[in-house]
Amino acid sequence: MLDSRQSMEIKVDIQAAPLSLDELWAFLAAAEGGGIAIFGGTTRRITGERVTEQLSYEAHESMARREMEKLAVKAGEQWDVLRIGLIHRTGIVPVSEASVLIGVASAHRGPAFEAARFLIDELKVSVPVWKKEHFADGTTEWQGDDWVR
Numbered sequence: 001m002l003d004s005r006q007s008m009e010i011k012v013d014i015q016a017a018p019l020s021l022d023e024l025w026a027f028l029a030a031a032e033g034g035g036i037a038i039f040g041g042t043t044r045r046i047t048g049e050r051v052t053e054q055l056s057y058e059a060h061e062s063m064a065r066r067e068m069e070k071l072a073v074k075a076g077e078q079w080d081v082l083r084i085g086l087i088h089r090t091g092i093v094p095v096s097e098a099s100v101l102i103g104v105a106s107a108h109r110g111p112a113f114e115a116a117r118f119l120i121d122e123l124k125v126s127v128p129v130w131k132k133e134h135f136a137d138g139t140t141e142w143q144g145d146d147w148v149r
């Protein structure tokens with residue numbers, strides 16, 4: 001039986017442009033795969049009882065890419081996966097647009113789901129990306145400094 005961990009492919013990106021689900025899907029759709037799990041994090045309109053107009057993201061790009069690659073490798077060591085894609089957006093992200101896409105392709109759905117969940121949970125605490133919420137009342141609030149341990 002082929003162990004896909006030996007040939008896992010990783011795609012990591014930090015970009016200001018809107019994220020493309022089609023591009024991520026094309027990368028993940030390995031012929032030998034049987035399951036693809038994708039998580040998309042979007043800007044939500046309501047945070048608690050406050051109305052959000054938009055989010056803005058900043059990242060330490062080189063450090064963020066390195067951390068994202070480390071997470072992908074760690075996931076590949078824990079689950080039998082074929083391809084992992086981690087893409088995060090910077091700059092202004094309007095309501096309903098994606099700020100992060102996580103995708104995992106594997107031979108079966110279980111490892112894809114489990115690895116994708118691990119990747120988004122770990123990305124939020126270990127990758128140097130900061131989020132500033134812009135509320136309808138004109139106030140702003142920074143989030144995301146919990147990656148510093």
